Amino acid sequence: MSELKRILQQITALSDVPDAAVLKRLIDELRASEKETELANENIQSLIDILRQHPEYGDGLSSFVLRLIIQYRQISLYTDTGIMSDQGFFISLRRLVGHRFLPLLPQEDSVVELVGYLFNKRSDERWLANIEKEKWDELVALLKVEEKHLDLVATAKNSILNAIIILSYRISGIGLHPDLMESYPQILNYSASFVAQNQEAVLFVNQYRQAHELDTLTDITPENAVDSAPLLVMIEQCEDIVATVRKRIYKTGISIRLTNMMLRLDQSLQRIRILTELVTENAQKRDNAIIELIQTLITTANRRYSIIYLIDNNTKLLSRKVTENASRVGEHYISTDKAGYRKMFKKASIGGFVIAFMATTKVVTYELALAPIGRAFLNSMIYGLGFVFIHVIRGTVATKQPAMTAAAIASTISESSGKKSHQLTKLSELVVDILRTQFIAIMGNVMMAIPVALLISFAWLQYTGTPMIGSEQASHLLHDIDPFHSLALPHAAIAGVYLFLSGLIAGYYDNLAVYNHVGARIQRHRLLKAILPPSWLKRLGDFVEANLGAIMGNFLFGVFLGSTATIGFIFGLPIDIRHIAFASANLAHGLFNISADQMSWNIILLSLLGVALIGMVNLTVSFSLALFVALRSKEVQFFEWGRLTKLVFGHIISHPSDFFWPRDKPMKYARIDSQGHMIFDDTSAQKGGKPLPSNYVVRRLSDVRILPESKQASAQNGQTSTDIYYDNQPEKDATQPPNVSDKIVELDDGLVDAELNSMPYTDDIQYDKETKTLNTFDHDTSDVSGNEQNPSVPDSKTTGDVKTPLPKPPKPPKLPS
Incomplete structure (x- = not known):
């Protein structure tokens, strides 16, 4: 007899008194290492074969698990597990x-905690992910529950329905949050969606409980299944509104807090959809929901104490914030057609022309006797102000990766853009277009910087009669770009990191300008209003708001480049930067001013190779980091990088010219035009591209109102009455109180009536309203209701203000350490 079969027999025998240790033995038997994909699938297949041969084991296992789980708090499992926390x-x-x-x-x-005990290995999450989906589906389908155990199903369903209500209220709270309304004031027109989904959730839960008779802890199959479509329609409308708000971030900006709120709203909407499918009559949807919840639970249990996972989650949140707010104007580094290609070359040529003078200024200042901090400040100003000037005159610096590139990449792999395979195909084509655009930007910088730098050196020699720099300094400039005898390539990698960071900084300040209304606030500045005419002040405000990201990104990029060598000198570290545009200008100065006896074809070729390799390293590092951030923000898994690399290299082999020259038929992207501008469409998520209608929601809102207290008191013999009363109910005898028992919303806490009416604990503490003191509940002088001994004194000191004290829930069995 196999070990699996022996364990299943024991589980079936213990289905009425489940022991977590036995279930752990089953999991240990199924466990395989993360690299043994075939073994993991074979083990699951063996379990499936046994359950198929012995159906009683399937009922035993399912009832064992259900009885074990219902001993623990389940609602937090459905409402919190796998959903972003709002904790800082x-x-x-x-x-x-x-x-x-x-x-x-x-x-x-x-x-x-139970799941953490059962799946206590760090590799559990990974080997479970290796199990084929078909086997998961087959396994879940075999775990049927017999009718005698339907009370367990009813208890579990009660918890699921309670969780739906809790999530529904949370969705309403986030959807109507002031921060969200401030970022998108028009949401007030559609706020009824968040209210209506709550109404539909309450109605669905109430109808489902009544139809399945869950209050009696049975789970009958009704003749007519409860329709979840109205609730799902409202959930879909809420998702559409969230998508619309997300598309308007480029106009409104976004904060970390709001990013967190929108992510939690997305996750909560998705979870309420899963929970609804969990109680649906559709077996396929129900099984898929079970599988997804199990995987989420195991992942959370393995990572609940992980600092790395916390950092990973929050950096992912930052990545989403950066990529979701793209630069609205400024530099665009993607071209898909010949017109955009030529425009990029023109802008890069302007940048190369200015860079030649920046490099010359930096070389000349070597003669100044400055302290290290003074040298860092001077170099930072040369770089930073030069880059800002290039931006102002509409030039560009090669290899610079702004937030626009990351946002464009992220837009190709958005949640609604299709399957991951299709997304990666689009992404690979976008990578080709980006690399080609970077190539022509590099060529524009280099082809202008080299001749201009040569002309400057020549003019200096002609007008002064002496070389601009000495032969020794010229030799040093050429040595700095030698790829084999210097640290040129590691230094180029450092510059690539700075290029990437400058893109994030640009995105941050673009978002800051929009979110804080910098332009409008500048126009209200008292001093500026006093010295500038209104038209100039408006132009200044509009310019700063539109270009703050690009200006700060360029300036701080220059500060990074100018101060790195000094920081390395102070700390004794061999760090510096190499950028292809400046390397090309330094190449021209070095070759022109080097002595004739040192000049050789070997030095010329080695220097040209160094410039080319510096450009490749700049581009590779900066682009890879930007790509990593974009994919991370959309949660593309790491193993898909290999597929993406294969697609790009396949394109190199099949169409190498696409990396250097525009295609005959340019690619079209949904969110990117031919010049790399992001296309923002507020309504693209709606069906047929139509905007959200003004009467988007009104499902059951017009005929629902809160039942007055007077009617609550008379409904159901004085018991707690319904939460929702319908105006359009059938007419009845006016002398009789309205019969609303069919519409009562009872949020079952999973406790049976016997427990509610049982004797409470003797040490339950009650609050006395008259004396405002805490008293111990006296069971010898009053019954559970607290009113039998002295009904005329409703607020007696012995009874406090509690009608039915709830018993303490039983503690689950202690897990082995």
């Missing part, structure tokens, strides 16, 4: 760091 990053980090020194107490009544 530093608070969470401090908590997890403290856990390393003084361990946190486990939440013994949480399902997450």
Whole structure:
């Protein structure tokens, strides 16, 4: 007899008194290493074969798991697990760091702790991901529950329905949050969607409970299934509104807090959809929902104390913030047709012309006797102000990767753009267009910087009669770009990192300008209003708001380049920067001013090769980091990088000219025009491109109102009455109170009536309204309701203000350490 079969027999025998240790034995038997993909699938197939041969094992396993799980708190599993926390990053980090020194107490009544005990290996998440989806589907389909165990199903469903209500209220709260309304004031026109989804959730839960008779802890199959379509329609409308708000971020800007809120709103909408499918009659949707929840739960259980996962999650949030707010104007580094290609060459030539003078200025200042800090400041100003000037005169610097590139990349792999394989194909074509655009930008810089630098050196010699720099300094300039006898390539990689960071900085300041309304605030500045005419002030405000990102990105990029060598000198580190545009200008100065006896074809070829390799390293490092941030923001998994690389190299082999010359038929992207401008469309998520209608929602809102307290008191013999009352109900005898029992919304807490009416604990503490003191509940002088002994005194000191004290929930069995 196989070990799997023996364990399943034991599980079936213990289905009424489940022990987590036995289930852990089953999981240990199925476990395989993350690299043993075939073994993992073989083990699952063996389990499937046994369950198919012995259906009673399927019922035993399912009832065992259900009975074990219902001993723990389930609602937080459905409402919190896998959903972004609203807790701040530093608070969470401090908590997890403290856990390393003084361990946190486990939440013994949480399902997450149970799963953490069952799946206690770090590799569990990865080997489970290797199991084929077809086997997951087959396994879940075999875990049927017999009718005698339907009370377990009913208990689990009650928790799921409660979770739907909780998530629905959370969605309403986030959707109507002031921060969200401020970023998109028009959301007030559609706010009924967030209210209506809550109404539909309450109605669906109430109807489902009544139809399936869950209150009696049975789960019958009704003749007519409860329709979840109205709830799903409202969820879809909320998702459309979120998509519309997300598309308007380029106009409104976004904060980290708002990014977190929108991510939680997305995740909560998706979770309520999954929970609805979990109780649906569609077996395929139900099984898929079960699989997705299991995978989410195992992932959360493995990472709940992980500092790396916390940092990973929050940097992903930052990545999303950067890529979702693209630069609206300024530099654009993607061209798809010949017109955009020529325009990029023109802009790069302007940049190369200015860079030749910047490089010359930097070389000349070598003669100045300055302290290290003074040298860093001077170089930073030369670079920073020069780059800003290039931007102002509409030039460009080669290899610069602004936030626009990251946003363009991210737009090709958005959640609604199709399957991942199709997204990666589009992404590979975009990579080709970006690399070609970078190539022509480099050529524009180099082809202008070299001849201009030569002319400057020649003019200097002609007008002064002496070389601009000495032979020794010229030799040093050529040595700095030698790829084999210097650190030119590592220094080029450092410059590539700075190029990438300048793009993030540009995105940050573009977002800051829009989110904080910098332009309008400049126009209200008292001093500026006093010295500038209104028309000039308006132009200044508009210019700063439109170009703040590009200006700050360029300036700080220059500061990075100018101060790195000094920082290396102070700390004794061999660090510096090499940028292809400046390397090409230095190449011209070095070759022109080197002595004749040192000149050779070997030096010329080696220097040209060094310039080319510096450009490749600049481009590779900066572009790879920008690509990493963009893919990270959309959660493209790491293994897909290999597929993307194969697609790009396949394109190199099949169409190498596409990397150097525009295609005959340019590619068209949904969000990028031929010159790299992002195309912002507020309504692209709506069907047929139509805008959200003004009467987008009104499902059951017009005929629903809160039941007055007077009617609540008379409904159902004084018991707690319905939450929702319908104006258009059938007419009844006016002398009789309205019968609204069919519409009562009861949020079941999973406790049966016997538990509610049982004797409470003797040490339950009650609050006395008259004396405003805490009293111990006296069971000898009053019953559970607290009113039998002295009904005329509703607020007696012995009873407090509690009608039915809830019993303490039973503690789940303690897990083995």
